[in-house]
Amino acid sequence: xxxxxxxxxxxxxxxxxxxxxxxxxxxxxxxxxxxxxxxxxxxxxxxxxxxxxxxxxxxxxxxxxxxxxxxxxxxxxxxxxxxxxxxxxxxxxxxxxxxxxxxxxxxxxxxxxxxxxxxxxxxxxxxxxxxxxxxxxxxxxxxxxxxxxxxxxxxxxxxxxxxxxxxxxxxxxxxxxxxxxxxxxxxxxxxxxxxxxxxxxxxxxxxxxxxxxxxxxxxxxxxxxxxxxxxxxxxxxxxxxxxxxxxxxxxxxxxxxxxxxxxxxxxxxxxxxxxxxxxxxxxxxxxxxx
Amino acid sequence: xxxxxxxxxxxxxxxxxxxxxxxxxxxxxxxxxxxxxxxxxxxxxxxxxxxxxxxxxxxxxxxxxxxxxxxxxxxxxxxxxxxxxxxxxxxxxxxxxxxxxxxxxxxxxxxxxxxxxxxxxxxxxxxxxxxxxxxxxxxxxxxxxxxxxxxxxxxxxxxxxxxxxxxxxxxxxxxxxxxxxxxxxxxxxxxxxxxxxxxxxxxxxxxxxxxxxxxxxxxxxxxxxxxxxxxxxxxxxxxxxxxxxxxxxxxxxxxxxxxxxxxxxxxxxxxxxxxxxxxxxxxxxxxxxxxxxxxxxxxxxxxxxxxxxxxxxxxxxxxxxxxxxxxxxxxxxxxxxxxxx
Amino acid sequence: xxxxxxxxxxxxxxxxxxxxxxxxxxxxxxxxxxxxxxxxxxxxxxxxxxxxxxxxxxxxxxxxxxxxxxxxxxxxxxxxxxxxxxxxxxxxxxxxxxxxxxxxxxxxxxxxxxxxxxxxxxxxxxxxxxxxxxxxxxxxxxxxxxxxxxxxxxxxxxxxxxxxxxxxxxxxxxxxxxxxxxxxxxxxxxxxxxxxxxxxxxxxxxxxxxxxxxxxxxxxxxxxxxxxxxxxxxxxxxxxxxxxxxxxxxxxxxxxxxxxxxxxx
Numbered sequence: 053x054x055x056x057x058x059x060x061x062x063x064x065x066x067x068x069x070x071x072x073x074x075x076x077x078x079x080x081x082x083x084x085x086x087x088x089x090x091x092x093x094x095x096x097x098x099x100x101x102x103x104x105x106x107x108x109x110x111x112x113x114x115x116x117x118x119x120x121x122x123x124x125x126x127x128x129x130x131x132x133x134x135x136x137x138x139x140x141x142x143x144x145x146x147x148x149x150x151x152x153x154x155x156x157x158x159x160x161x162x163x164x165x166x167x168x169x170x171x172x173x174x175x176x177x178x179x180x181x182x183x184x185x186x187x188x189x190x191x192x193x194x195x196x197x198x199x200x201x202x203x204x205x206x207x208x209x210x211x212x213x214x215x216x217x218x219x220x221x222x223x224x225x226x227x228x229x230x231x232x233x234x235x236x237x238x239x240x241x242x243x244x245x246x247x248x249x250x251x252x253x254x255x256x257x258x259x260x261x262x263x264x265x266x267x268x269x270x271x272x273x274x275x276x277x278x279x280x281x282x283x284x285x286x287x288x289x290x291x292x293x294x295x296x297x298x299x300x301x302x303x304x305x306x307x308x309x310x311x312x313x314x315x316x317x318x319x320x321x322x323x324x325x326x327x328x329x330x331x332x333x334x335x336x337x338x339x340x341x342x
Numbered sequence: 343x344x345x346x347x348x349x350x351x352x353x354x355x356x357x358x359x360x361x362x363x364x365x366x367x368x369x370x371x372x373x374x375x376x377x378x379x380x381x382x383x384x385x386x387x388x389x390x391x392x393x394x395x396x397x398x399x400x401x402x403x404x405x406x407x408x409x410x411x412x413x414x415x416x417x418x419x420x421x422x423x424x425x426x427x428x429x430x431x432x433x434x435x436x437x438x439x440x441x442x443x444x445x446x447x448x449x450x451x452x453x454x455x456x457x458x459x460x461x462x463x464x465x466x467x468x469x470x471x472x473x474x475x476x477x478x479x480x481x482x483x484x485x486x487x488x489x490x491x492x493x494x495x496x497x498x499x500x501x502x503x504x505x506x507x508x509x510x511x512x513x514x515x516x517x518x519x520x521x522x523x524x525x526x527x528x529x530x531x532x533x534x535x536x537x538x539x540x541x542x543x544x545x546x547x548x549x550x551x552x553x554x555x556x557x558x559x560x561x562x563x564x565x566x567x568x569x570x571x572x573x574x575x576x577x578x579x580x581x582x583x584x585x586x587x588x589x590x591x592x593x594x595x596x597x598x599x600x601x602x603x604x605x606x607x608x609x610x611x612x613x614x615x616x617x618x619x620x621x622x623x624x625x626x627x628x629x630x631x632x633x634x635x636x637x638x639x640x641x642x643x644x645x646x647x648x649x650x651x652x653x654x655x656x657x658x659x660x661x662x663x664x665x666x667x668x669x670x671x672x673x674x675x676x677x678x679x680x681x682x683x
Numbered sequence: 684x685x686x687x688x689x690x691x692x693x694x695x696x697x698x699x700x701x702x703x704x705x706x707x708x709x710x711x712x713x714x715x716x717x718x719x720x721x722x723x724x725x726x727x728x729x730x731x732x733x734x735x736x737x738x739x740x741x742x743x744x745x746x747x748x749x750x751x752x753x754x755x756x757x758x759x760x761x762x763x764x765x766x767x768x769x770x771x772x773x774x775x776x777x778x779x780x781x782x783x784x785x786x787x788x789x790x791x792x793x794x795x796x797x798x799x800x801x802x803x804x805x806x807x808x809x810x811x812x813x814x815x816x817x818x819x820x821x822x823x824x825x826x827x828x829x830x831x832x833x834x835x836x837x838x839x840x841x842x843x844x845x846x847x848x849x850x851x852x853x854x855x856x857x858x859x860x861x862x863x864x865x866x867x868x869x870x871x872x873x874x875x876x877x878x879x880x881x882x883x884x885x886x887x888x889x890x891x892x893x894x895x896x897x898x899x900x901x902x903x904x905x906x907x908x909x910x911x912x913x914x915x916x917x918x919x920x921x922x923x924x925x926x927x928x929x930x931x932x933x934x935x936x937x938x939x940x941x942x943x944x945x946x947x948x
Contacts, residue, residue: 087462135649144462145395149607149652152600157645164638271596275473278466317477320470327459327467530806537805537812538798538819545792548781555741555775556859557767557796566802 068200071296074280076251082287092274098253099260124253375625390611393547398468406579413437445576453568476594491590610658700749727915
């Protein structure tokens with residue numbers, strides 16, 4: 053039973069960040085129909101920047117995370133403006149190839165700048181785990197859990213209560229009608245991509261200190277983000293949230309009870325299974341964004 | 343016609359290369375480039391002609407490589423039955439055929455799946471498929487030796503009438519075999535593309551509802567495209583296994599699929615010459631640039647290169663130059679007998 | 684173009700066909716017959732359910748209820764390609780072509796059903812393949828001559844003028860050797876002389892033994908070539924009969940103030 057609760061806790065901690073990742077991607081994939089291969093790289097970018105700020109520039113830990121998120125937002129906006137906007141209404145292949153090119157360039161740039169050796173991001177939290185009843189948890193992980201929950205709530209409020217959120221939802225439902233009603237669709241696209249990228253960067257910034265930071269960390273994570281999006285249904289934020297937690301729990305329990313080696317494969321098997329059995333995702337009926 | 347003559351001349355030139363090229367290293371590079379060109383030709387059938395965004399092609403390549411390697415080395419594996427499954431080593435040419443068949447089989451599976459899962463979702467599924475294969479190769483150590491790789495794979499051998507089995511041990515012989523298989527695969531794909539089957543595939547790419555309304559069965563032709571494409575990729579993988587003679591799970595890496603995609607798209611997807619041109623460029627370029635800049639910088643250049651090609655030469659190099667030079671290039675559906683106009 | 688076989692029971696029978704989409708009733712349970720060798724027109728205001736009926740008959744959509752029987756065969760749950768293989772072929776309301784291919788290749792591709800050679804034959808380049816290809820090319824020239832596009836054979840389909848594209852759409856459908864041809868607003872966007880040419884073509888198609896069912900807004904065209912006219916309004920058939928009778932039907936006049944000028948393309 054202790055083992056079980058421990059897995060649940062680990063899964064929930066991881067799930068929060070997976071949820072942020074998934075939401076970021078489902079926004080981009082759902083509103084813009086872009087297969088965003090750079091999503092994993094933004095995650096790595098967030099992690100590397102946190103490393104830069106904390107380990108090399110010795111800035112405050114929490115400030116660093118915030119800065120990393122901001123940088124992710126700006127980088128996302130840049131990518132959209134320079135690469136995606138000029139493509140206009142090009143077909144999926146074309147957009148995909150551009151994203152692949154950007155992904156290759158970004159990942160190798162990261163490798164070139166930082167080298168292949170994994171980096172450790174120091175955190176200000178004590179290293180001893182807290183014992184809470186039958187489970188133990190590192191204070192860092194508690195922080196991550198708290199941070200992700202706060203961010204999720206903030207994000208929901210953004211989508212639900214703000215004008216930007218409404219514009220995004222309208223664009224998702226019907227781009228042309230939204231445009232006719234005065235929504236600046238191009239601006240929505242840029243902000244969507246920037247926001248999604250910021251979420252990926254925050255996820256990287258939060259998980260960086262928990263694991264090591266290396267140039268290829270984005271690859272696996274990027275694909276897992278797609279698994280989450282497919283599980284939850286395209287453009288479905290609630291679905292992506294639940295999907296993030298589900299995937300993390302599946303990984304935790306799979307690794308714990310079945311085989312730790314195939315842990316990462318579980319995400320992909322989920323993708324294939326869901327798409328083969330129920331292509332619209334499990335939560336498609338719950339409606340779209342928001 | 344000039345396209346065909348040009349192609350034939352090129353083939354002859356390539357065939358005579360080992361006779362005057364003394365540098366074995368260059369020969370080896372050309373051989374491995376040739377293997378990748380074969381893989382690119384197979385991807386072009388699926389991606390270029392049928393319009394299916396399959397981004398897991400390294401999976402078929404890797405399955406071919408592992409199958410050929412395992413069959414030629416022999417293996418025993420415990421799959422939970424009373425006794426372990428034991429397979430004795432097979433002659434290389436049988437192992438090679440096995441690679442083609444097994445890859446084709448997986449192609450059949452993916453083809454069946456493709457019908458249910460379209461567009462961007464299919465992209466994700468195919469990428470995941472390759473990743474799952476990589477993890478299986480990495481973790482099923484009993485069968486694949488995992489990261490320790492399959493070593494000492496026997497070199498290519500050929501059954502020649504009158505002389506029995508001859509081993510192709512020299513670089514030149516390997517080169518000729520790859521060139522022959524490559525030319526064969528090119529001709530096979532050309533035959534398919536110029537037939538009623540090829541027209542059905544292009545119809546699916548251009549306008550699926552219209553294709554259906556004139557009787558083109560979608561699932562059937564998607565499966566045909568993926569099976570042929572996977573089988574040829576498996577052949578490329580088999581050649582790889584016996585030329586390089588080591589196979590490890592890295593053969594499933596996404597970066598290899600991406601390389602093939604770059605070759606096809608930059609050369610010109612949906613053209614027969616495209617993957618050859620793209621393959622030569624992106625197969626030889628890394629070697630030419632070797633030493634001038636660290637590999638990461640080269641890849642950054644490739645990444646930017648893809649973006650530039652997409653923006654400025656969206657249909658690829660071959661169509662762009664054909665347009666420039668007003669060549670009559672062998673495009674998929676051009677009627678060879680002119681219609682009076 | 685080969686004539687249909689002697690057993691040309693090309694009757695189409697629609698029985699109580701209903702389509703509910705969401706909460707909307709697109710078709711409310713319609714029934715009608717198309718006799719062999721006839722030209723029947725389906726008319727009605729926009730949104731009356733005409734294209735829905737076409738989509739259901741040709742397998743692009745499943746009905747909520749009812750039957751479609753073609754040459755004595757129930758078409759339930761058959762896919763569009765199967766239905767086309769049986770001899771029921773349609774055109775599309777918005778021009779549908781293989782835009783990147785030449786006019787010649789569009790029709791050659793559409794002759795798909797006439798070919799027999801499969802993958803093995805293609806790979807081995809058997810002589811039967813060459814013979815078949817030659818036959819298909821000849822058939823392509825014949826069809827292009829029939830619709831009048833022979834002079835444009837090498838042109839890329841996407842570059843054709845609108846009227847020529849509609850002719851190509853017809854050629855594509857004819858290549859699939861229909862015994863029953865469904866034309867979805869064939870005259871949409873055509874100028875009067877193009878419409879007149881198209882009318883003649885439809886008559887010649889019928890003369891070669893193909894039954895025609897068309898959806899159309901151009902009243903002049905409908906009334907002059909149809910043997911029978913069916914009027915659809917809000918998912919139901921409100922009148923059926925020869926053109927003259929339908930034109931005078933009070934309910935039709937009330938529901939649908941078409942006066943002989945066709946609706947905007």
